Amino acid sequence: MNIIFKKKITVLAVIMLIITGIIFNVSAVFKFNPKPAYGKRYLSLSQIATYYGMQYSQGPTIGTLRSNYSLLTFTHKKKLFKFNGRKVNLLMPVAKFGTSLAISEDDFKKLIDPILRPIAVNAHKVYTIVIDPGHGGKDNGAGKGIYEKNVNLQIARRAKKHLSSLGYRVLMTRSGDQYLSLSARNAYCERNKGDLFISIHANAASASVRGIETFILVPAGYKSSNGGSRARYNTGNKCDNNNALLGYEIHNEILKSTNGIERSMKHAQFAVLKKSKVPAVLIETGFLSNYKDKKLLASAWYQEKIALGIAKGVLSYHQRMYKAWKK
Template structure:
């Protein structure tokens, strides 16, 4: 369980659901965010969260929205997917509605919403060295489409990204620059040795359904939570959890800018315990740039001009993250 940033969000009290308590407590100062326990986890009052940010909260039967001039968040009760500023996000726990009040989990507030809405939630750090990890390689082809292999598309995108980042003054290190196969352990070892400031792993997707298409960006699942594709939580805190807040902001900026640049289907920012994300000691993301199992998307990924759009999205995402952590 993470410890709440005392100075920033003040007193928390466990309260029992009751109308009188809610009425009394609602007159508390805006910086106080109350929580309650449900489903074995801590959930905060979304009305308190909205007040904390000075945002308006509109509550409907199935959804609620929190908005200000700068930001807009949309929650659907009992569903994990929602939107932050138009970008699809996957909450660690489904928000819910009880006795006239909407709730979000404390981890979703502290480790997902707050790092995206508020720069002050993030650790400032230098961002000069970027490690790019083109997925798979050599005998490990990754996903195989009708025409292309994931290992090759990932390398083409990684190389183009390297060129752009170097031109912008970044130092770039690669886990592979040719059709080689560094093991997953080799990749995290080189991240340990070269000490990059951020890590970005590039992949292509594949699914049984040929209709599946679009882009998704993953970051490490916080300790005690379930990954986006799972229901069961894992308690252990791993090295990749040293930067939970930065990971979330980085994944959000990458996903947002990728969708903006490519106009691809937004499959959202998600959480997963992928090996490379579990073991890195800097903020990191894994990007699924599109489905090789979808004919149209595979064709697009084969065009240099489309890959250039992906690279634009990645560069803009890195620059936005750099600005947020400066």
């Protein structure tokens, strides 16, 4: 990649664009007709398609929005949907009004719109990237024989190398095998004026479970994707729309780079996401409890592919946000 970001020019350009930018007022352009379902406001998929100028087709349970660039597929009663081939979780299940499928207004505003149309995110400077290798020191994290803390650190170091070569200032919450509290990780990001926070982890579950998951903070008033009966409602942070675009781009690029097994992009309320004041993502790179994933995560070439995916995801987030605001 030979795209070199010139820090000062980028910062200046973004500031000027914010000042002179045209802010779209969605309601002034198009009138939605929200209806209640599951205790939330819902918008029909056909109206959303009209709003975007996309084609809409629907069977009894599946609704599809299509343009030359994008394909979104939703299934009645499900949270999981497909966004250009990637699996992403909605905050609320798909509902049905008569024959017409619908999604929650917040899923439209805080998830779909920012990914489809990055003018819906808050433009900001992207210069300092804080990478947070999970666990460390006395806290080994997941895994037996191969510890998560070491895998996380290896991937983080490689991601740092790639992001640095793109011109970013890259800092790591820990650069060796030391223990750090969760709050110390966010404090480090704030102290060093991080613009993005990327936490790297590996998972453990039953032996058959494997694959890549990307987590963003669940917006206020919603439950985590993995919530189950223990789900609590989260208070959110101020970065919902940016989290969605950053999470999607990183998730997509890691899967492209590794050609790995996709679980999905999900909402969670992990402490490091909750406390982050800047757009933040937590990546579960695989399961150390699964034989195949463990072998992959321990290998340098696979760590390298994940790291490259992370760097490309950050770059794509930056470029898409920048291009949207430049218009």
